[in-house]
Amino acid sequence: MIEEKLSQEDLWLYEVIRHPALCGEFLRNLDAHPKDEEWVYAPYQNEIICDFDYYVSICCARTVGKTVALTDILIWILINRVFWGDYIVYTVPNKVHLDPVWDNLVRMFRSNSLLMNYLQRGKGINSSDHNIKLLNNMSLDCRIAGTAGSGASVVGMHTPFEIVDEAGFYPWGTWIELQPTLNTWQKGFRRIVSGVPTGLRENNVLYFSDQIDKEFSLHRVSAHRNPRYSDDDEERNLVRYGGEDSEDYIHHVLGHHGTATFSVFDRSLMLIKQYPVFKIKLNGLDIDDISDYYLHLTALPAIEAKYDYIMMGVDLGYTEPTAIHVMYAKDGHMYWHARIQLTKVSYPIQKQLINFIDDKFGRFDIIGVDAGGPGKPVVQDLLEAEEFLHKDYDKRLIPVEFASNMVLGIDSEGEEIKTKLRPFSVSLAQEYSNSHKLVYSSTDMEFVTELERMTYTKTPKGDVVYKTLTLRGGAKGEDHHTAALLCMLVAHYTLRDQTIYKPNTKRLAGVSWGSV
Numbered sequence: 001m002i003e004e005k006l007s008q009e010d011l012w013l014y015e016v017i018r019h020p021a022l023c024g025e026f027l028r029n030l031d032a033h034p035k036d037e038e039w040v041y042a043p044y045q046n047e048i049i050c051d052f053d054y055y056v057s058i059c060c061a062r063t064v065g066k067t068v069a070l071t072d073i074l075i076w077i078l079i080n081r082v083f084w085g086d087y088i089v090y091t092v093p094n095k096v097h098l099d100p101v102w103d104n105l106v107r108m109f110r111s112n113s114l115l116m117n118y119l120q121r122g123k124g125i126n127s128s129d130h131n132i133k134l135l136n137n138m139s140l141d142c143r144i145a146g147t148a149g150s151g152a153s154v155v156g157m158h159t160p161f162e163i164v165d166e167a168g169f170y171p172w173g174t175w176i177e178l179q180p181t182l183n184t185w186q187k188g189f190r191r192i193v194s195g196v197p198t199g200l201r202e203n204n205v206l207y208f209s210d211q212i213d214k215e216f217s218l219h220r221v222s223a224h225r226n227p228r229y230s231d232d233d234e235e236r237n238l239v240r241y242g243g244e245d246s247e248d249y250i251h252h253v254l255g256h257h258g259t260a261t262f263s264v265f266d267r268s269l270m271l272i273k274q275y276p277v278f279k280i281k282l283n284g285l286d287i288d289d290i291s292d293y294y295l296h297l298t299a300l301p302a303i304e305a306k307y308d309y310i311m312m313g314v315d316l317g318y319t320e321p322t323a324i325h326v327m328y329a330k331d332g333h334m335y336w337h338a339r340i341q342l343t344k345v346s347y348p349i350q351k352q353l354i355n356f357i358d359d360k361f362g363r364f365d366i367i368g369v370d371a372g373g374p375g376k377p378v379v380q381d382l383l384e385a386e387e388f389l390h391k392d393y394d395k396r397l398i399p400v401e402f403a404s405n406m407v408l409g410i411d412s413e414g415e416e417i418k419t420k421l422r423p424f425s426v427s428l429a430q431e432y433s434n435s436h437k438l439v440y441s442s443t444d445m446e447f448v449t450e451l452e453r454m455t456y457t458k459t460p461k462g463d464v465v466y467k468t469l470t471l472r473g474g475a476k477g478e479d480h481h482t483a484a485l486l487c488m489l490v491a492h493y494t495l496r497d498q499t500i501y502k503p504n505t506k507r508l509a510g511v512s513w514g515s516v
């Protein structure tokens with residue numbers, strides 16, 4: 001049989017593709033425009049890509065190019081048939097983490113002039129299961145851990161190669177389930193864990209692989225080693241994160257774990273039952289007429305349970321959404337009935353909507369509304385405007401200003417005992433959760449996950465600072481629904497729980513509000 005001899009060029013190409021780092025650089029430069037800058041890996045990216053240890057940990061600053069390096073490792077394994085006949089796995093906590101990576105992978109396999117040869121035309125990519133199957137019988141499975149945190153998304157998997165990206169947010173329960181999925185008997189098996197520190201230590205996948213488990217080969221990179229990180233970036237970050245000593249700067253720019261941060265809520269301590277919670281999201285930009293809002297809200301079913309009383313918690317916003325919780329109390333437990341989110345709805349309309357919801361459910365016994373920000377007039381109007389006077393909001397609605405102090409009682413000298421409202425409200429929520437007074441719903445793990453993102457750190461002065469982590473590492477996390485719950489609890493405390501001490505303020509039944 002006569003076979004065509006490989007040309008020298010073919011052999012060069014073969015050597016390039018065989019090499020984990022050269023391969024990625026080659027693929028990324030292959031279709032580039034001659035005027036484009038040549039793609040080269042930063043030295044630390046080469047180190048990551050060429051680390052063949054069984055367990056590799058990458059604990060770095062933001063945007064240093066971790067995910068790019070990991071994506072290229074996946075592609076290299078796939079096209080070189082490193083684990084022939086097996087699937088390899090890329091897993092992340094949430095859909096928001098997978099989307100950009102998935103889009104990038106799909107784009108590369110569809111349009112890169114070398115990679116496109118590995119796919120059967122129009123086949124091989126399944127975007128609903130996030131699975132890519134190549135003609136060479138290699139496949140990639142992307143798995144989202146999801147909010148349930150149970151491990152269901154990875155159970156039953158068997159693979160010689162897996163990457164856990166955004167490990168700072170990876171649910172611990174899923175990580176535990178992930179342990180037996182790695183085929184450690186297979187030659188060259190590997191698990192890579194990568195992410196940006198969050199400050200959390202306990203049951204945190206990234207902290208565990210970087211600091212506790214000694215088996216991992218460690219890569220630690222600060223933003224300052226990123227060749228694309230400019231002086232302007234540094235300046236911006238210093239302003240954005242609040243200086244060199246801020247925890248955000250320490251995590252996002254230095255890539256260090258910083259001061260120990262703790263989770264405030266732990267789902268394993270919560271009582272979670274299966275019952276429906278109705279969720280409505282309305283956007284002011286899609287709706288012109290107030291009657292359309294009413295139409296949507298009318299669709300909310302009535303509360304079926306025989307409740308003792310009903311509560312509403314409201315966190316007001318405009319660009320940042322408004323969160324409204326409709327809850328009921330029954331036999332000493334509190335349940336959610338509905339969570340409503342309003343985005344970009346003007347305050348005058350919001351006022352009417354709150355009133356409408358109040359009418360719809362037959363007047364809430366307890367209403368807590370955040371009155372700290374620009375939503376203040378909403379609260380004032382509900383309490384004082386002529387049109388609402390007949391609704392007696394002053395007997396039911398408590399304005400909540402988190403920056404204020406709350407008076408808990410009077411000491412022996414006759415001085416008021418004050419506490420800062422925010423930490424107080426969080427401790428209320430913690431206590432109500434841990435004592436199972438609050439009953440969370442397994443159909444609404446989205447909210448449980450938001451609660452779990454709330455963390456606290458103690459400053460050197462001993463002050464407790466609460467912060468909600470963002471999934472994507474931004475400066476401030478979304479915690480509007482947490483705030484709505486806190487408002488409800490403060491109102492509940494004021495109107496129901498606080499039986500011992502009642503200062504004689506008129507309107508704010510039971511609370512006096514001072515500024516700090």
Ligand SMILES: Nc1ncnc2c1ncn2[C@@H]1O[C@H](COP(=O)(O)OP(=O)(O)O)[C@@H](O)[C@H]1O
Nearest residue numbers: 039040041042061062063064065066067068069
């Ligand atoms: N070697 C490189 N050359 C040019 N751009 C890069 C390089 N590595 C990463 N990038 C770019 O930097 C940005 C952040 O990369 P990414 O991998 O998402 O960072 P991380 O996962 O560390 O947050 C992306 O826009 C990516 O294209």
Ligand SMILES: [Mg+2]
Nearest residue numbers: 066067068165
């Ligand atoms: Mg990344």
